[in-house]
Every structure is written in C-alpha cells, then in structure tokens.
Amino acid sequence: MTDLLIIGAGILGLSHAYAAARRGLKVKVFERSATPLGASVRNFGQALVTGQPPGIMLDLAQQSRDIWGEWARVAGLQLKRNGAYLFARTEAEEHLLEAFCAGRAREHGYNVELLQGAALRDLYGGQFRHHRAALHGRDDQQLYSREAIPALIRYLSQELKVEFHFSTLVRDVEPGRLHSTAGSFRGEQIIVCAGHDYQTLLAEAIADLNPQVCRLQMLRARPAVNLNLQHALLTGLSCVHYGAFADLPEAAAVQAQILRDAPHLHEHGIHLLISPTPYGELIIGDSHQYGSDASPFNAERVDDWLIELAEQTLGCTVQVVERWQGVYGARGPGPFSFLRAAPGVSAALMHTGVGMSVGPALAERNISGLWGDTA
Template sequence: MTDLLIIGAGILGLSHAYAAAKRGLKVKVFERSATPLGASVRNFGQALVTGQPPGPMLDLARQSRDIWGEWARLAGLQLKRNGSYLFARSEAEEHLLEAFCAGRAQAYGYNVELLQGAALRDLYGGQFRHHRAALHGKDDQQLYSREAIPVLIDYLRGELQVEFHFSTLVRDVEPGQLHSTAGSFRGAQIVVCSGHDYQTLLAEAIAELDPHICRLQMLRARPAVNLNLQHALLTGLSCVHYGAFADLPEAAAVQAQILREAPYLHEHGIHLLISPTPHGELIIGDSHDYGRDASPFNAEQVDDWMLELAEQTLGCKVQVVERWQGVYGARGRVPFSFLRVAPGVSAALMHTGVGMSVGPALGERNISALWGAA
C-alpha cells in the first residue's frame, strides 16, 4: 500500500508530495491533465513575504521562502531572491509606506527598505524616478511558474521517487482508496489538492465552506525598451489588497483616492503586478472577478486599464504577446483550510491567491500533522 495519495499536481499538491517524500514516505500524485494547467502555472510567480499580514500567513510565507530556496538548490529551478519593489505613486501611498516602515515593519521584522530621493532616482538608472517612493521587500522571491513547476515535478519523480499519474481523473475517494480513470489505488492517507474544483471530489464537505472562484485577466507583454528588469513590481494599489498594509489607518486615504479618481479599479479589483520572465518579457495583471463559476468572457476595457497602469509604472510602452485567464479558489472564511473529511481522507484548499507564497509551508505543516514531525 502507498503511504500517501495526492490528487492535484499544482503547488499545494507538489508541496505535500515533497514534505512526505523527504520523510521517506511512498507518494503517488494524480493530475487530470497532461501537465498542470491551473492557478499554479497561470500566476505571476511571485512568492511574497512582504504583503502577508502578521500572524500565521507571515509565518507561512517566511517558512515557504526557505523551502523555495531548498527547491532551487536541489531541483535547479530558477529563483530570483532579490525581492520586489512596491511603488508609491501619490502622497497618500507614500505616507502609507512610511507608516508601515516606521511601525508594523519594525514590530514584526519585515525585511524592507524604503527608497526615496536619490536612492529612488538611482534605481534602474532612473527608470522609476517618476514615482514618489519604492518599498524594497527584500525577502520576496520571483520565478517563472510555467517552467518552475515542471522542474519541480521532474525532481520529485527522479530524486524522491514520487510516482505521477497525469491525464488521470480521480472519480471518487474513500478511506484507504481512490478510484480513477487509471484504476483503483490504495493509500494510507489521501489528500485532495484540487484547486478551485469544488464539485468532483468531497463536494459536500467543501460546500460547507461556501467557496467562491476568482477569475483574473492576465497579460504577457514585451517592453518597448530593454529594461533588464530583475525584480517583481507592485504599486500602492496593492496596499489595499494585501493584509500587511490594508488594515493600517493610512490605507483609508489610499482607498478613498482610488474611489475618487479611478472607481473602476475598485469595481474590477484591479491592482498592478508585473513579473519579468527569464525571456525578457513581462507578466502583467490583474483584475478580480468573484463568483460560483469563472466566466469565460474577458473585458477588453479591463486589459486596457491594466496596460495603462503598467506603462505608467514602467515609463515605457509595452506590446501584448499573450492573454489568458487566471483562476483560483477564493473568499473562504479563512485564508486556507485543511479538512479531515473521513479517516485518512483530507482536503487542502486555498481561499486566496497566495498559494505560491504560502503553499510550500502549508504542505509541510499538513504532512507534519498527519505523520508527526519525524
């Protein structure tokens, strides 16, 4: 009998597989598609520590940072560990970043530096001097998910003997056994990591969480000038989205400014993220559209707004080369869940879009709970 059967080869499934396999457990992973196609490869590849609120999410992000470092060393995946820059475009955003650095950052040990004046003007040869300030989140990491996830799978298969079953739909799970299009398999523990699919497996238990799906509009673009960008970029718009900043008193002025000057950004949940790829292009987004199902229809106006924000932030034009939809499970009562549905049957779910930031540590934590710290 296999020790652990995992359904889903996204970041949560792979994190659980790594945590179990490194303990010497026998692991099998099942994925319905020929390669992972969900949130884990559609995202920005930003593993952010700086944006996480104090408490469990910050702790998980810090632990995940260390695990990403292990994976980079062991599996050879490309990982930029030089941090991110969050730009303040207005006085209100600058005051918020100043308040964060003077208060919460010191109280909870965020590894950050606020660049203003000459330090900001020197950044990337003055490319971003039109901003008021830049918060350098030094613990933030960045990777190209489309390439990193397959590299991690190859490592788990080749070095830790994890057995993968791709193009395999798991139809049902029960204590000690799963039933799939490739046959039935026995396992001491089964963990369902099926992303935003709330209906195929353990539907009744998951429905009690009242889960929703978030759909994002995403772009890949080529900048008109060679920026040689080596950091993930954000703007003050993210300060009303990420828990590290959103509940600070100074965030109210930023939110009021957005509602006053660009209410459509709030209406469509738009806050700018930009990630460089290893091939000189940029991943740009994103918007947030919540519902029971992900609508297949994109709004061109939303893409236009995001591109306008990107060009303002970068200080140059960009040319779109690809568009797609991101999608993830969202809006649970808590950021993540680990459901013990039946003896030996569990489900690991994210209810926010920060799976890359906290998923590796969640896998470690959940496997630790199932097998102990050994």
C-alpha cells in the same frame, strides 16, 4: 499500500508530495491533465513575504521562502531572491509605506527598505524616478511558474521517487482507496489538492466552507525599451489588497483616493503586478471577479486599464504577446483550509491567491499533523 495519495499536481499537491517524500513516505500524485494547467502555472510566480499580514500568513511565507530556496538548489529552479519593489505613486501611498516601515515592519520583522530621493532616482538608472517612493521587500522572491512547476515535478519523480499519474481523472475517494480512470489505488492517507474544483471530489464537505472562485485577466508583454528588469513590481494599489498594509489607518486615504479618482479599479479589483520572465518579457495583471463559477468572457477594457497602469509604472510602452485567464479558489472561512472529510481523507484548499507564497510551508504543517515531525 502507498502511504499518501495526492490528487492535483499544482503547487499545493507538489508541496504535500515533497513534505511527505522527504520524510521517507511513499507518495503517488494524480493529475487530470497531461501537465498542470491551473492557477499554479497561470500566475505571476511571485512568492511574496512582504504583503502577508502578521501572524500565521507571514510565518508561512517566511518558512516557504526557505523551502523555495532549497527547491532552487536541488531542482535547478530559476529563482530570483533579490526582492520586489512596491512603488508609491501618490502622497497618500507614500505616507502609507512610511507608516508601515516605521511601525508594523519593525514590530513584526519585515525585511524592507524604503527608497526615496536619490536612492529612488538611482534605481534602474532613473527609470522609475517619476514615482514618490519604492518599498523594497527584500525577502520577496520570483520565478517563472511555467518552468518551475515542471522542474519541481522532475525532481520529485527522479530524486524522491514520487510516482506521478498524469492524464488521470480521480472519480471518487473513500477511506483507504482512490478510484480513477487509471484504476483503483490504496493509500493510508489521501489528500485532495484540486484547486478551485469544488464539485468532483468531496463536494458535500467542501460546500460547507462556502468557497468561491476568483477569475483574473492577465497578459504577457514586451517592453518597448530593454529594461533588463530583475525584480517583481507592485504599486500602492496593492496596499489595499494585501493584509500587511490594508488594515493600517493610512490605508483609508489610499482607498478613498482610488474610489474618487479611479472607481473602475476598485469595481474590477484591479491592482498592478508585474513579473519579468527569463526571456525579457513581462507578466502583467490583474483583476478580480468573484463568484461560484469563472466566466469565460474577458473584458477588453480591463486589459486596457492593466496596460495603461503598466506603462505608467514602467515609464514605457508595452506590446502584448499573450493573454489568458487565471482562476483560483477564493473567499472561504479563512485564507486556507485543511478539511478532514473522513478517516484518512483530507482536502487542502487555498481561499486566496497566495498559494505560491505560503503553500510549501502550509504543506509541511499539514503533513506534520498527519505523520508527526519525522523529517
């Protein structure tokens, strides 16, 4: 009998496979497509520590940072560990970053530096001098998900002997057994890591969590000038989305400014994230639309707003080369759930779009809870 059967080869499935396999457990992973195509490869590849709120999410992000570093070493992932920059474009955003650095960052040990004046003007040869300040989140990391996820799969398969079954749909799970298009398999524990698919497996148990789906519009573009960008970028818009900042008193002025000057950004949940690829291009997004299902129809004006924000932030024009839709699980009873649906049958779900940031450590926590700290 196999020790652990995992459904889903996204970041949560792979993180659970790693946590179990490094404990010496026998692991099999089942993925319905020939290669992962869900949220784990559609994202920005930003493993953010700085944006996480104090408490369990910050702890998980800091622990996940170390795991990503280990994966980069053993699996050959291209991982940028030089942090991310969050730009303040307005006085209200600058005051919020100043308050964060003076208070919460010191109290909870965020590894950050606020660049203003000459330090900001010197950044990238003055390319971003039109901003008021830049928060350098030194612990933030960035990778190219489309290549990192396959590299992690190769490492798990070749070095840790995890057995993968791709193009295999799991139809049903029950204590000790999994039924799929490749036959039935026995396992001591089964963990469903099926992303935003709430209906194929454990539908009744998952429905009790009342989760939703979030869809995002995203782009890949070439900047008109060679920026040689080596950091992920955000703006003060992100401060009203990320828990590290959103509940600070100074965030209210930022939110009021958005509602007054750009209510469409609030309406569509738009805040700017930019990630450089290894090939000189930029991944740009994103918007947020919540519901029980992800509409297949993109709004061109949302892409226009994203491009406009990106060009304002970068100080140059960009040429779009690819567009796509991200989809992830959202709005459950908390930021994540580990649901014990039946004896030996569990589901690991993210209810927010930070699976890359906290998933590796979350899986360690879940596997430890099932088998104890035997690593």
